Amino acid sequence: MEAAVIGIVGATGAVGQAAARALHRWGVSELRLGGRRKDALDEFALTLACSQVAAVDLFDPAELTAFCNGCDVVLNCAGPAYEVGDRVARAAVAAGADYVDAAGDDVLFQQVARLRPGTAMISAGMMPGLTALLPRYLARQTPGTPQALTGYVGGRDRFTVTAAADYFRGGTSFGVARMVLRNRMRIPETAPQPEELPFYPEKASATAFLSTETERVCARLGIADAGWYSVFAGEHVAAVMRGAADAEALARAAALDSFGRQTYQLIVVELATSSQTKTLVLRGSGASELTGEFAALSAHAVAGKRIPAGVHHAGEILDPAEAVARLRDSASVDDLAVLDGSAQETGCYVEESV
Ligand SMILES: NC(=O)c1ccc[n+]([C@@H]2O[C@H](COP(=O)([O-])OP(=O)(O)OC[C@H]3O[C@@H](n4cnc5c(N)ncnc54)[C@H](OP(=O)(O)O)[C@@H]3O)[C@@H](O)[C@H]2O)c1
Incomplete structure (x- = not known):
């Protein structure tokens, strides 16, 4: 090879x-x-x-x-x-x-x-890609019949103009925003998401995004309920997200929000089965990495x-x-752990001092 x-x-x-x-x-x-x-x-x-x-x-x-x-x-x-x-x-x-x-x-x-x-x-890539592999990994670590999946992906990170352009242009070609899966049906996510998210070291905004990838993984694992959320921390990025889809503005805002700060991406996946709930947390240095x-x-x-x-x-x-073993050893993954309990129980929000 x-x-x-x-x-x-x-x-x-x-x-x-x-x-x-x-x-x-x-x-x-x-x-x-x-x-x-x-x-x-x-x-x-x-x-x-x-x-x-x-x-x-x-x-x-x-x-x-x-x-x-x-x-x-x-x-x-x-x-x-x-x-x-x-x-x-x-x-x-x-x-x-x-x-x-x-x-x-x-x-x-x-x-x-x-x-x-x-x-x-x-x-x-990270999403889609890792966001399918990690739920599959977690399902193998969790006894019982899979029932409900919740995921958060994002953090405080840089965006290249290229990736920002794809973010604005590509989203609709592999999923739908503000939707979740309930009883195997797509339904609008109406509940406002809290800014304090499990394992996130700071307040952040979370938006539901139901990808066709998540739907395929759920169908394969027999999961009826799923909510997957894209997470952004940083006030400049939040302002751009509220405005027009401008890739250069998003890249600039992300650079400002990351200036002098440690960038990070967190992927938090919670899986509830018929017998138990487990949470996987991956902390990495950035989406590109x-x-x-x-x-x-x-x-x-x-x-x-x-x-x-x-x-x-x-x-x-x-x-x-195999993939998780390599990721654990990789330069871009700081930590990858599977914990007993729900995301809220194991990683309830505690803001880090800056
Ligand atoms: N799935 C995810 O989570 C995720 C996360 C981040 C990025 N991405 C994707 O990964 C891709 C790369 O993003 P990036 O952030 O690495 O972008 P980037 O830093 O701007 O790099 C773009 C690369 O494409 C090359 N390129 C552009 N036009 C080219 C052309 N006409 N011919 C040959 N090479 C060309 C550039 O090389 P030259 O300038 O030398 O030509 C450069 O190497 C994008 O599609 C992005 O959406 C996915």
Whole structure:
């Protein structure tokens, strides 16, 4: 497996760099780093002694084909995802490579399926991605029949303009805001969410978002009730969220809110079964880092032939125990714990002094 060539498109970005570093740490010696800015690629490659570098504009079909030729796996970390679409996947499949995408929604899933790839995984990010894997992991740790799932994901963090653009453009293509699942039916979430959330070290705003990923995980685990919430801390980000969908404004606001502060992402997952309730808490350094790490983990599994042929959502096919073992050991995860009891009981809100 160590000899497999993994090509990363978007290797100079926040997600791409995190993915490349993780793969390098795990001993992948054949990395091909791609992006438009050759000088930025060269500079980054110096930090990973074993990498090839190739300037590639993904809107140039000849350059993209040349990049993909000879790769065993192509990992797309370039964005915004709504602009990249399936063009990297098409080039990868045409070159005979397997494919992993750090982003991707239900539309991309269908597009990639039509390409009939060897093996492909999309949605290999923090959300969607980790947000499917962690409930699956928790279900295996909790005896009894799964009944209700609650999740919170977010924190105080930077946003690249690219990720902010996808946040505003992509949301509706893989879920619906302000909805929860009750008795297997989508219903509007009308209850106002408290600002004091379990495990969060400061007040934050939570908005229900029911993703198609959460619905699939619930269907697979037999869960009837689910509420999943996107969480943002920071007054500047809160102000942008109340206004127009402006990616540059969101990136600026997030930078202001993070200035001089420790950034963090918390994923809190509570699962109630017929016999007990458990809560999983993951604290990571940021969404880009967690996305890069999870994308790397996915590419590593594909390169190691541990994923069956066909198209998959990464968080729904990766082995939860293996993935969590790697995450626990990763540079972007500060802590990952499973606790007995509900999120409220185990992590009731206590504001940290700043
Ligand atoms: N699922 C999640 O939770 C999550 C979280 C964070 C990010 N993401 C997604 O991850 C993706 C990357 O985000 P990011 O924050 O890493 O963005 P970023 O830091 O702005 O990086 C974007 C990358 O894409 C490359 N790129 C852009 N246009 C290109 C083109 N035409 N040809 C070749 N390369 C191109 C850039 O390289 P050059 O400038 O050198 O061309 C850069 O390496 C986005 O789709 C974002 O939505 C997902």
